[in-house]
Amino acid sequence: MNNNNVKSYYDDFVGYQQESKVNERIYSLYKRLLSLNLTSHSRVLELGCGIGTVTFLLSKTIKTGVIESVDLSEKSIDFAKSKIRRKNVSFCAHDIVNYKPKETDFDFIILFDVLEHIPFENHFALFKNLSEISTERTKILINIPNPDYINFDIKNNPNVLQIIDQPIPLDLLVKNTVENGLKIHFFETYSIWVKNDYQFFILEKEKDFNELKLSSERNVFQKIIHKVKILFIKAVYNYI
Numbered sequence: 001m002n003n004n005n006v007k008s009y010y011d012d013f014v015g016y017q018q019e020s021k022v023n024e025r026i027y028s029l030y031k032r033l034l035s036l037n038l039t040s041h042s043r044v045l046e047l048g049c050g051i052g053t054v055t056f057l058l059s060k061t062i063k064t065g066v067i068e069s070v071d072l073s074e075k076s077i078d079f080a081k082s083k084i085r086r087k088n089v090s091f092c093a094h095d096i097v098n099y100k101p102k103e104t105d106f107d108f109i110i111l112f113d114v115l116e117h118i119p120f121e122n123h124f125a126l127f128k129n130l131s132e133i134s135t136e137r138t139k140i141l142i143n144i145p146n147p148d149y150i151n152f153d154i155k156n157n158p159n160v161l162q163i164i165d166q167p168i169p170l171d172l173l174v175k176n177t178v179e180n181g182l183k184i185h186f187f188e189t190y191s192i193w194v195k196n197d198y199q200f201f202i203l204e205k206e207k208d209f210n211e212l213k214l215s216s217e218r219n220v221f222q223k224i225i226h227k228v229k230i231l232f233i234k235a236v237y238n239y240i
Contacts, residue, residue, distance in 0.1 A: 003072075003095070009163040010050075010073035017051045017076070025192050029112050029143055030057040032200065036139060041065040042107045045133070047096040048072075048114030052080030059086055068103050070094050097126045101133055109134055112143045116150065117164045120172070127176040131205065140182070140203035144168050146189055149197045173201070181206045 038044075038058075042065040049055050049069035058067050067089045071077055074093040081091050090102065096111075097118065109130060118126060130140055147167030153160055154167075177184055186202035218226060 006163055007072055007074070010071070011075040013073070013162075014051055014075050014079055017053065018079075020053075022053055022057065025113070025198070026053050026057070028192060029054065029110075029141075033058070033108065033110075033141070034061065036108070036141075036202075038062070038108070039065070043103065043105060044068070045101050045103070045106045045109045046070065047099065047109065047111045048117075049076070049080060049091070051076045052084050052091070054110070054112055055080060055084055055089065055091075059084060059089055062088065064088070065107075066090075066103050068092070068101050070096050070099050070101075072096065097122045098129055100129075104133075105135060106133070106138050108139050108141060110141045112141070113145070115142055115144050115173075116166055116168055117162055119164060120166065123172065123176050124179070127180040127182065130203070131180040131182050134182075134205055136205050136207050138205065139185070140201075142173075142201040142203065144199050144201075146197055146199050149194065177203055 038061055040061060040063045042062050044058055044062065044065070044067050046055060046058070046067065046069040049071045050073070052069060055067060055069045065088065067086075069080065069089070070092050071080075072093070072095055077091045077093040084091075092099070092102075096114070115123070115126075134140060145167075147169060150161075150165060150167040153165075174184065182203045183206050184201060185204045186200075188200050189196050190198055190200060192198055215223070215226075
């Protein structure tokens with residue numbers, strides 16, 4: 001696929017994104033980030049930002065941190081720049097596969113509904129780059145349509161698919177993850193509009209296991225609650 005054709009397609013995709021606005025999928029991903037401890041001082045690299053819909057939500061929380069957002073489409077980036085004018089938010093039109101960010105030490109690198117639009121032959125290079133620009137504390141968040149759902153659309157609703165819209169087999173994602181010094185920390189198939197229509201991954205750099213006891217992280221109140229819970233289990237489910 002010619003890269004200029006892809007750029008042109010997503011330049012023309014700006015209008016559709018404007019109509020879609022903040023939909024359920026985008027808002028649910030923002031809520032996930034909050035549950036993963038997105039804070040005012042978080043540092044986020046957003047790859048495949050489109051017109052900046054997720055960026056807009058991120059900027060609602062991140063006030064003292066950094067948001068660096070990247071997209072292949074220059075028109076998408078121009079639109080995002082016109083709408084989001086904050087000193088801690090920057091935009092760049094660039095191919096995300098080999099993008100070298102201006103900032104460093106990211107808490108999160110996010111690719112929300114992006115991977116399925118990148119040709120398979122570029123996936124290894126993308127994951128290699130992700131590994132190189134992340135640190136041991138970086139969480140790489142990937143959201144993709146369930147490959148079974150894309151296969152269903154290929155067969156039944158091809159008109160809804162984008163210029164590149166391919167199912168991402170789990171074994172391919174695992175292969176690219178492992179071979180680039182990363183690991184899957186979390187994986188979930190979940191539902192937005194159709195039963196089991198999306199998949200969410202958290203990747204991290206491969207590192208030695210650190211035995212951190214949960215008891216050491218509990219405050220006094222949490223320790224009391226935990227003790228009561230254990231006593232309850234032993235009392236109610238007394239086998240011997």
